[in-house]
Amino acid sequence: MKKRGVGIAAALYPTGMSGGGDSSQAIVKVKTDGTVDLIIGSCDIGQGAKTVLAQMAAEELGIGYDQVTVVNQDTDATPMCFGTFASRVTFVAGNAVVQAAREARSILFEVAAEDLEASPDDLVAADGKIFVRGAPDRAKTIAEVAGKANFAMRKLVVGRGHYMRNPSSPDPQTGQTDPFATLAWAAVLAEVEVDTDTGEVEILKLVTCYDVGRAINPLLAEGQIEGGTVMGIGATLMENLYPFYPTQAWQPESYHDYVIPTAADVPEIVSAIYECPSTNGPYGAKGIGEMTANVPAPAIINAIHDAIGVWITEVPVTPEKILKALEAKG
Amino acid sequence: MYTLELKVNGQPYKVEVKATANLLEVLRDKLGITSPKVGCETGDCGTCSVILNGKLVKSCLVNALTAQGAEVLTLEGLGRPGALHPLQQAFHEHYAAQCGFCTPGMIMAAKALLDENPQPTKEDVKHYLSGNLCRCTGYVKIVDAVMAAAEEMRR
Amino acid sequence: MALNVVGQRVKRYDGLAHVAGETKFVDDVIVPGMLWTKVFRSPVSKGTIKNIDTSAAEKVAGVAAVITGKDVPNNRYGWGGDQYVLNDTAVRYKGEPIAAVAAVDEDTAAEAVSLIKVDIEEETPVFDPLEAMKPDAPLVRPEGNVFMYGDRPFRAIVLGDVEAGFKEADLIVEGDYLHPWLEHAQLEPQTSLAVPDASGRLTVYTVSQALYLHLQSLCSVLQMPMNKVHYIGGTVGGGFGSKNDMHADHIAAVLALKTGRPVKWRWTREEEMLYSTAKGSWHMHFKDGVKKDGRIIARHVRSIHDSGAYVSLNAYVVDKHSFLVAGPYFIPNVYVQGYAVFTNKPPASSMRGFGITPATFAGEVQMDRIAEAVGIDPWEIRFINAFREGEHTATRRVLDSVALIEVMQTLAKTAGVQLPDRLMAMSSTQRR
Numbered sequence: 001m002k003k004r005g006v007g008i009a010a011a012l013y014p015t016g017m018s019g020g021g022d023s024s025q026a027i028v029k030v031k032t033d034g035t036v037d038l039i040i041g042s043c044d045i046g047q048g049a050k051t052v053l054a055q056m057a058a059e060e061l062g063i064g065y066d067q068v069t070v071v072n073q074d075t076d077a078t079p080m081c082f083g084t085f086a087s088r089v090t091f092v093a094g095n096a097v098v099q100a101a102r103e104a105r106s107i108l109f110e111v112a113a114e115d116l117e118a119s120p121d122d123l124v125a126a127d128g129k130i131f132v133r134g135a136p137d138r139a140k141t142i143a144e145v146a147g148k149a150n151f152a153m154r155k156l157v158v159g160r161g162h163y164m165r166n167p168s169s170p171d172p173q174t175g176q177t178d179p180f181a182t183l184a185w186a187a188v189l190a191e192v193e194v195d196t197d198t199g200e201v202e203i204l205k206l207v208t209c210y211d212v213g214r215a216i217n218p219l220l221a222e223g224q225i226e227g228g229t230v231m232g233i234g235a236t237l238m239e240n241l242y243p244f245y246p247t248q249a250w251q252p253e254s255y256h257d258y259v260i261p262t263a264a265d266v267p268e269i270v271s272a273i274y275e276c277p278s279t280n281g282p283y284g285a286k287g288i289g290e291m292t293a294n295v296p297a298p299a300i301i302n303a304i305h306d307a308i309g310v311w312i313t314e315v316p317v318t319p320e321k322i323l324k325a326l327e328a329k330g
Numbered sequence: 331m332y333t334l335e336l337k338v339n340g341q342p343y344k345v346e347v348k349a350t351a352n353l354l355e356v357l358r359d360k361l362g363i364t365s366p367k368v369g370c371e372t373g374d375c376g377t378c379s380v381i382l383n384g385k386l387v388k389s390c391l392v393n394a395l396t397a398q399g400a401e402v403l404t405l406e407g408l409g410r411p412g413a414l415h416p417l418q419q420a421f422h423e424h425y426a427a428q429c430g431f432c433t434p435g436m437i438m439a440a441k442a443l444l445d446e447n448p449q450p451t452k453e454d455v456k457h458y459l460s461g462n463l464c465r466c467t468g469y470v471k472i473v474d475a476v477m478a479a480a481e482e483m484r485r
Numbered sequence: 486m487a488l489n490v491v492g493q494r495v496k497r498y499d500g501l502a503h504v505a506g507e508t509k510f511v512d513d514v515i516v517p518g519m520l521w522t523k524v525f526r527s528p529v530s531k532g533t534i535k536n537i538d539t540s541a542a543e544k545v546a547g548v549a550a551v552i553t554g555k556d557v558p559n560n561r562y563g564w565g566g567d568q569y570v571l572n573d574t575a576v577r578y579k580g581e582p583i584a585a586v587a588a589v590d591e592d593t594a595a596e597a598v599s600l601i602k603v604d605i606e607e608e609t610p611v612f613d614p615l616e617a618m619k620p621d622a623p624l625v626r627p628e629g630n631v632f633m634y635g636d637r638p639f640r641a642i643v644l645g646d647v648e649a650g651f652k653e654a655d656l657i658v659e660g661d662y663l664h665p666w667l668e669h670a671q672l673e674p675q676t677s678l679a680v681p682d683a684s685g686r687l688t689v690y691t692v693s694q695a696l697y698l699h700l701q702s703l704c705s706v707l708q709m710p711m712n713k714v715h716y717i718g719g720t721v722g723g724g725f726g727s728k729n730d731m732h733a734d735h736i737a738a739v740l741a742l743k744t745g746r747p748v749k750w751r752w753t754r755e756e757e758m759l760y761s762t763a764k765g766s767w768h769m770h771f772k773d774g775v776k777k778d779g780r781i782i783a784r785h786v787r788s789i790h791d792s793g794a795y796v797s798l799n800a801y802v803v804d805k806h807s808f809l810v811a812g813p814y815f816i817p818n819v820y821v822q823g824y825a826v827f828t829n830k831p832p833a834s835s836m837r838g839f840g841i842t843p844a845t846f847a848g849e850v851q852m853d854r855i856a857e858a859v860g861i862d863p864w865e866i867r868f869i870n871a872f873r874e875g876e877h878t879a880t881r882r883v884l885d886s887v888a889l890i891e892v893m894q895t896l897a898k899t900a901g902v903q904l905p906d907r908l909m910a911m912s913s914t915q916r917r
Contacts, residue, residue: 008896009849010867010889012813013841018805043694045724046429046466050498058490065495073719075700075711083695084721085729085835126489170804170880172635175642175821177880179808185889187867187896209896211888219425219494223467227428230468231725231837241666241763246613246791248530248579248830252668253755255374255463260670262460263469272899276888283491286886290837291845298849302863305853314663315846364513365506367722369672370754377672405506418504422496430503431510431672431722465671465723 005307009298013291014180021167025079034143041081060101062125087287094282100161199319213286228292339407376462379435386442428466522750523594530610565796577794610829650783650818654774662847673722677733679741726835765833767843806840814870
């Protein structure tokens with residue numbers, strides 16, 4: 001018999017390394033035509049670091065995204081970054097990029113101030129121009145200003161950024177500590193159908209809501225959510241590196257025995273993005289890369305309970321476990 | 331060593347290969363065509379997918395000498411920047427590539443699908459692509475991209 | 486101020502290169518005269534190395550170098566500083582690298598590896614972390630099988646008085662949970678290409694997720710300053726935590742320096758599955774004291790993490806778990822004991838979600854069991870306990886930008902679930 005159920009799960013996840021002390025640096029170099037090199041040590045593992053960090057540099061300098069070149073591939077050129085893990089790059093490297101871009105911008109403002117007969121503090125950069133706040137006609141193009149910086153003012157337009165949370169070690173007795181920069185919040189709803197004859201579980205639909213603080217790029221945020229959700233489906237129903245745990249017997253050696261989700265395994269996924277800005281991230285951003293893989297499992301298992309009244313307490317949820325649980329329930 | 335003659339992306343090649351060489355190693359190591367990737371070498375992951383005489387194959391499973399006289403299409407031959415194939419354009423527009431490692435094989439599989447079935451349903455796409463693994467995207471935007479490209483190509 | 490670029494759905498920076506097949510991953514870098522690597526791995530899970538004989542392997546035509554631990558300038562590396570580049574003393578897991586060959590192609594390297602003879606006095610391994618914790622268990626490592634946090638064998642998080650909380654509770658809900666080992670299964674395998682040059686510099690093409698940490702780590706292995714090692718990377722074919730630990734760069738680098746030639750090492754998918762780092766398993770016991778109105782007032786969690794054979798990131802993984810295993814809820818009395826336990830398996834390490842994946846799994850199934858036990862709806866039990874602005878976690882971290890209630894409300898609306906007005910009227914900014 002096929003039985004349907006609905007389940008939910010909620011979650012939190014910390015941004016950056018727990019315990020702090022993980023630095024990222026950034027250099028923003030403005031060329032003499034106003035285009036920009038963003039030089040960072042952060043790897044792009046597919047999540048889109050180059051894209052969102054370039055967006056931040058463009059935003060601060062008032063130029064287009066396509067005018068930023070990202071240099072991240074070479075330790076001869078790039079400054080330190082701890083790495084792409086712990087949901088940290090958008091937040092930690094992002095803070096460094098914003099700082100670097102603002103320093104570069106302040107040099108451009110100093111150069112432009114004389115021509116615009118204004119104080120550097122009264123200048124704004126947007127749409128490829130530097131102009132007096134409230135008087136957009138009193139403007140110079142960023143290309144003009146960047147050129148003047150070198151050819152007339154003998155200035156190098158480079159900004160430097162560095163971000164690191166102070167390290168915080170737990171108290172050895174109580175564990176008291178301030179370990180993370182900020183928390184992101186999430187909730188997932190799962191609808192499942194369980195076949196009580198075969199023990200098979202079909203996920204009919206997953207609805208997710210993730211608090212990303214601020215979506216620097218909603219397209220890429222969706223990519224993280226969908227990708228993590230499907231990785232979570234694999235962890236819930238399919239994946240187990242030691243099927244006869246704790247022994248190593250019959251350990252999978254390939255993708256045909258360590259089975260991960262294919263396109264055919266993906267149910268309807270509806271994703272909502274919520275934005276509760278962090279107080280300390282770039283534009284309020286939080287890190288969500290990792291947590292998206294965590295929440296499907298309990299939502300699916302709670303939906304299975306709703307469908308057939310058994311608690312599955314070991315993942316992956318195999319048909320064998322479902323049938324045994326049903327048998328024990330009687 | 332044996333002499334293998336074949337056409338890849340319209341260009342004729344003549345190379346010396348070992349009897350045991352597979353098509354993937356020949357493409358990558360002998361011809362320098364690196365869009366097909368080495369992901370598993372057991373035919374499970376699909377990162378090495380190419381089109382051989384009009385049919386989708388996993389090039390790691392094809393003995394190179396069986397491709398004698400064949401025509402091979404890889405992602406490099408599908409479209410170039412400035413003249414992208416609608417599938418390449420749609421993968422870019424819909425954010426169907428994250429790390430990009432599965433992308434060459436995935437696009438070739440999608441090309442083979444649309445050659446066979448220009449009007450697929452979402453379910454058709456999901457099942458046809460199920461021999462090509464992606465660990466980044468969750469496939470949602472890949473399926474969207476293929477549907478969009480199919481529509482574009484029917485215009 | 487209004488934002489112009491941030492918040493926009495701009496296309497992926499390197500998206501056109503991806504769809505045109507132009508993106509170069511490490512394996513796509515092909516250098517003339519490049520040698521290939523294969524590695525002799527321990528055939529046993531635990532044992533003492535008595536002798537390593539590479540003489541027959543060295544004589545194979547096409548072999549350029551065979552190396553063992555004595556060829557490595559500093560043979561210890563890793564987050565805990567306890568891993569061997571090439572083990573030459575006592576192996577702790579099946580598959581641990583002992584010797585490596587560089588040869589003209591992979592087949593020749595593999596043939597040479599098959600001729601390496603290693604005498605290992607095999608010892609009894611332990612695979613079950615619960616067994617490994619017992620006092621008479623075989624030792625995985627000389628320092629003991631349980632990682633010491635100061636003078637304690639576990640990370641302790643203590644908030645309030647958990648026993649008093651249990652006494653005050655109307656009912657106790659307990660649950661045991663097991664989360665398995667998981668593999669990252671990223672599509673691009675571990676790959677490294679090391680290219681020496683006449684100036685004495687070494688260029689390393691890497692799959693690393695953490696370019697600078699790898700630079701530091703490799704310089705320590707090679708005993709070279711950072712300006713002599715030139716790392717090229719930053720474009721990674723999927724990571725998910727699999728490429729924070731150094732898997733291939735160290736051995737490729739030592740072989741390149743020994744031969745003076747470019748050396749590539751690309752792991753097979755089988756090596757990746759069997760021997761790379763992974764997410765270790767978790768045994769978790771939850772005991773919760775709950776009031777009839779649904780408030781959780783005390784939580785004790787005892788978590789045991791199977792860390793495999795080396796420290797790697799496991800002490801950190803257990804910390805991360807322990808700090809937040811009490812979940813997104815305000816619980817005034819919490820006691821967490823997080824154990825990192827060593828077994829004779831390949832080392833566990835970072836994987837997407839770290840120690841919070843098992844915490845979310847167990848904690849959220851436990852929430853539904855609590856809801857059932859007190860007869861309150863699963864949505865409502867979460868609203869009742871959800872963190873509010875200004876409250877603090879079990880480690881006394883005071884919270885800002887709290888939004889669990891709003892996120893659940895948004896989920897309900899998106900899913901078409903009609904929640905009672907009293908839940909839809911709640912807010913994270915309201916005091917409890």
